[in-house]
Every structure is written in structure tokens, then in C-alpha cells.
Amino acid sequence: MLILFLNAFFSPYFRAAAQSKLSNYNEAIKDCERAIAIDPKYSKAYGRMGLALTSMNKYQEAITSYQKALVLDPENDSYKSNMKIAEQKLRDLSSPTGTGLSFDMASLINNPAFISMAASLMQNPQVQQLMSGMMSNAIGGPAAGVGGLTDLSSLIHA
Structure with a gap:
């Protein structure tokens, strides 16, 4: 019984990372939200949510997630770097020469x-x-x- 409780408690923490790796970004975001509901100070949930949102081209929301992650873990270089990437992509979208389309x-x-x-x-x-x-x-x-x-x-x- 304890194992089931622990699994239900911790699973969104790890599942969010796995969902992102599988490109299931909506599911990753849901798991990040679950993890935040359990522990609002878990910075990795905000960081992982930022990655998923960036992958979905939701740059402003991603930036907000990275900002929250950095409030909790201000020295995390990964959050800083990923936030800069999202900010640059957002600038590229809103620039007069930007088309809003990214070519991959x-x-x-x-x-x-x-x-x-x-x-x-x-x-x-x-x-x-x-x-x-x-x-x-x-x-x-x-x-x-x-x-x-x-x-x-x-x-x-x-």
C-alpha cells in the first residue's frame, strides 16, 4: 500500500520528463502541473514545463515557467539558458522581419x-x-x- 501511495505521489515528477522525451508535451505539462500542486517549490517542474511549452512554440508561457523556476533555483544555468532561448524565439516571432514561421x-x-x-x-x-x-x-x-x-x-x- 505504501508503494502505491509513493508511486502516485512521485510519478508526476518523473513522468513529466519522460513525456517530454517522447514529445508528449501536453501530457508533460499536465504532469508538471500535478507535481507543482504536490510541491509548489519543486523547481524542476517549472523548468520541465518551460521545455514542453518551448517545444510547443508557446514562448511567453515558457518564459513565465522559467522565471518561476529561477525564483526557486536562481543559480540554475539550465533554466537561465533555456529562458534566453525562449526569449530569443519570442523576439524572432515579433520582429518586423520575422514571419512567425520556423523552418525545421x-x-x-x-x-x-x-x-x-x-x-x-x-x-x-x-x-x-x-x-x-x-x-x-x-x-x-x-x-x-x-x-x-x-x-x-x-x-x-x-
């Missing part, structure tokens, strides 16, 4: 739907011709024609 090439390359789409696109003779023309222009060959972008646009909208 690794996620794109590892996305099976993207790979499938790219493979089928590369089988299209029109795309092959367009790419050949672009490569020819890039190395100083004859121009593929003025309508190159128009041709690409028609392929995309086809």
Missing part, C-alpha cells in the same frame, strides 16, 4: 508524407525539365525561357 529542415526531411510527395514530384517529366533548365541557368547555360516561374506556378496549381 530535419523535421521536413524525416516527414514520410513530404518524402512521398517529393519522390512523386520528381517523377513528373515537367518538373524534371524545369529542374534541368534551372540547373542549366545556374551554371551559365542557355536560359530555359522567360516563363520558368510561370511554368512552376502552373505545376503547383495543377
Whole structure:
């Protein structure tokens, strides 16, 4: 019986870290909230919540979590560093040149739907011709024609 009590008591502390590692950020946040309800002075719960929120692009909320973690553990370099990252990402989003979009090439390359789409696109003779023309222009060959972008646009909208 004591083991069940201890497991129920301590599980949100450890489960939040595991959920984040598994990219289950909503569940990680819930476990962090449970851990904070049990022990409001447990700085790791705030730090882990900050990581999960940052991963979900909720930078302002992440910053708030890191600030709370730093109140409890002001010398923790990890919290300081992670808060700076969230602050920078928030600035990037709100900058006049920022698009609000982040481009993650690794996620794109590892996305099976993207790979499938790219493979089928590369089988299209029109795309092959367009790419050949672009490569020819890039190395100083004859121009593929003025309508190159128009041709690409028609392929995309086809």
C-alpha cells in the first residue's frame, strides 16, 4: 500500500520528463502541473514545463515557467539558458522581419508524407525539365525561357 501511495505521489515528477522525451508535451505539462500542486517549490517542474511549452512554440508561457523556476533555483544555468532561448524565439516571432514561421529542415526531411510527395514530384517529366533548365541557368547555360516561374506556378496549381 505504501508503494502505491509513493508511486502516485512521485510519478508526476518523473513522468513529466519522460513525456517530454517522447514529445508528449501536453501530457508533460499536465504532469508538471500535478507535481507543482504536490510541491509548489519543486523547481524542476517549472523548468520541465518551460521545455514542453518551448517545444510547443508557446514562448511567453515558457518564459513565465522559467522565471518561476529561477525564483526557486536562481543559480540554475539550465533554466537561465533555456529562458534566453525562449526569449530569443519570442523576439524572432515579433520582429518586423520575422514571419512567425520556423523552418525545421530535419523535421521536413524525416516527414514520410513530404518524402512521398517529393519522390512523386520528381517523377513528373515537367518538373524534371524545369529542374534541368534551372540547373542549366545556374551554371551559365542557355536560359530555359522567360516563363520558368510561370511554368512552376502552373505545376503547383495543377
